[in-house]
Amino acid sequence: MAAPATDRNGKCAFFVEKKKRFCKMVVAKGREFCGEHANNEEGGGGGGGRIVCPLDPKHTVNRNKLEAHLKKCNSRDKAKPAYYAEDINAGSPVPSQHSLQQVTPASLSSWSARASRRLGNPLRRQVTLCERSAEADNPKNGDSARKHLKQQASILGHLEALGLLRRGRCFVEFGAGRGKLSHWIHRALEGHPPERLQMLLVERSSTRFKVDGKHRGGDVEFARLHIDIQHLDLTKVPLLERRLPLVGVGKHLCGAATDLALRCLFRSRPTPGREAGRPPKRLKAEAAHPGGVAGLALALCCHHRCEWRHYVGRRFFSDLGLGPAEFSAFCRMSSWATCGVRAAPRAAGAEEASDGGLPSPSERERIGRRCKLLLDAGRVEFLRAEGFDARLTRYVGAGVTPENVLLTAAPRPPSPET
Template sequence: MADAKRPLESKDPEPVAKALAGTLEPQVLNHRPRSKRQKVQGPPPPVPNRPRQCHFLQPNKNKYCSLTTKLGNKFCGEHSMYESATSTTSSDGTEGTNGGPDGQAIRKRIPCPFDPSHTAWADDLKAHLYKCNARPRDAAAHFSKDINLTLPNPKRSIETNDVSAAETGSAESATTSSTVKPDILATLSQEQLMSLIKKIQDSHAKHVPEIRTLILDHPALDERKKILKNIKHAHQQASLLGHMKRLDMLNDSNTCYVEFGAGRGELSNYLKIAVDDHGTATFLLVDRTPSRNKFDSAILGLEEIKSLVKRYTMDIKDLVLAKVPELRKDVTATQRTLPVKDAGSADKTENGDSQDGSEYVEKKPVVAISKHLCGGATDLTLKCLTSYQQSERKHSSLPSPVKGILIALCCHQLCHHYMYPNQQFLKEIDISAEEFVYLTRMSSWAVCVNQTKTEKAGALSEASVDSETSSNNSPAACDDDHRIEADSELENLSNNIPAMDSQARERLGQQCKRLLDIGRVRYLKENGFDAELVYYVDPETSLENLALMAVPVPSAE
């Protein structure tokens, strides 16, 4: 009779087979460096005298494991892997590794291939892998690896020897696009650098129009401003909500608001107050890493009917928005689970049904928001939204599935060529994959601080100087989370190009940023949106004070 507790081996055996073959890389448990002060290690404690206490010395705690061992063993089941390493001496004086009382070989424990933080019996590894809680799960329906990349990931293409890596240039330049060295510009000669600078300046003059400044406010942040000393974030959030109201993004309480790069979800929290939805709106929070002190419970609201709030901890590059269940109209605050699908539903994709054979369900209108969505995350978000717009327009009765987009832009130095959505625009301005790396690196000059002492003194003495070129003592430089410390590379370039002072570098950095942003605007316009760039706060509030705003173009019907 089969063991009822052991899962059937008819399940997907691929992860188990890879683990047994030793080709599965164990997951990394924690990327974060520990910030705690290292404790001074004291002398080891004496060997435990409690009967059958484990003899494994825990190095972090400097004490012995408190678990109980089996009779005749020195280590507990969790640490029994060390039992085989403890040699025993037989009656004739020879040493061996048989530690059992009857001369039997001790079972060996090895780290689990799925999760090395725990162990398993080596002779029963296959059974353990089938029931291990760390076994890789089936990917969710809304997950598709690298679905929102414009070009293949150079790292994966090189690892798999994929010839499609040639689309982004040579293997060497593709690797450089993914991992930019801090001193990458120092590899250019003076002629090459000056030629690239002229190309950027000419393209900026030709393609980038004048950008207007429009600073708005919203009463949802009034109470917050009264209790804060540093209200720069409140000013930014209030202006963004004001623009959402101006663009009619707050007038439908049945909307699904998706915050990309949500972090703690603070912007969605005040958006909840501004919408005043009474539990009818849906809030999706997407972020690559989990956050502490989240606002998720506050977004639920205090009314009897709570808003539908869902957080997805995943990379935007893998998100298929059309398959997120919370976007369905039949998933509401009162009905939070998906209806059971009909087992005999037929595939009717030509009649408007989904590809898996189930009947198509109408989606809620989507409004995408983000405050300071860094670098390539903005490009991935635009690709995700336009893909959703195209797929849903075939079936949806809405004039536009995406009702609005509002993204506060920043950190253009973190952009990647293979993520940038408007490759045609890069060809038009003659920027290659290699030059794209240099362009993104120079974009950081727009928000650089820590200039020379002479420049600091001059910035402090001139009241009319821009906040981006002022010293660290200025409010904007002290408060802004996206400023960049100037490095020795700038000094080296300044020596090679004497006429390029800090103001010229800042101006060139702004031109690099605006070129990338205008390409994003043109990409949205090509996909049916009326998009524009707006300075939504003054530079004293934030050095990254530009927002990308878009609403669908009204249909001709």
């Protein structure tokens, strides 16, 4: 459907059926249709007609200009940056065959109890708010915004308690999204002594409404990398040539991304044959990165999306007599902690019913929590083997987010003997 261009104030005359309106693109003088809809015009827009781009079917291109378009199309293969290293943080391939021990509530309880004993105080509750993050209580913010701000304020509070919230650091935000966590870290450090400050944001997806512009041109050296953590070699990132200590941060770093981030921080490129058989010995932070790792604070989530190949706690699982198959079972059941089927409202004093022979909803939630604890315990053990004091903390209440566990770590103080 079309209307004369003169009746459309210079806008395209093509009617977009899906949106029930005319195209809003401005047309060239003397034309009725924009370049995207030029096929509707006699002569195909004066250039042999338009065809679907072979690199991306979501847009079209003038047939006679195809060769030039392919050289600049945003969907073309681009040269890999220097810091791209295929699968550098992926871990060793998964064996094809595994045996599965019987996973029952009793066996899971026993394994989680053993994990708790090794962790000491496995999950404490400590909501530590940064004093410079008062926006969390601003009544002008909506409920969703307040929940995000409370999480960010608590993460900053834990960084501050560990002595990590200071200048003279490079904060690496994994799974940065819009970059709000880095934004509040920067805000919290305003007015501090004029030491160098760096922000490195890592995000594999294209993100709208980023807050990156608030960092540029100020008192911070800033860079955003559009790359999957799995392929990121931090030793090749130009910003890190300043050799500042690294602080890894992340808010709801989903599933395997947490393990990839830990590998990225603590490991350099593996040598051939290094990962055969037993899980590899880990490299020290100073060997992996010029500035070393000063610490980290990663808010965890989506354990059902963890993968054995990437998981950093495989040695911990092996010590418990567990392997890839049990790991897979724990990942699946971990989702019960936050999205299990809830029981219908019950009369007072009534028994909580199970569903189809499965444990009751409350029991499924407890099982899911145990599975999460087991998976996170392996991460804590990994960090302790690197010489760090690591712990798990419920950093906000479940009403703010059910995924409310924060993994923190700072270097272990040297013993008096050394």
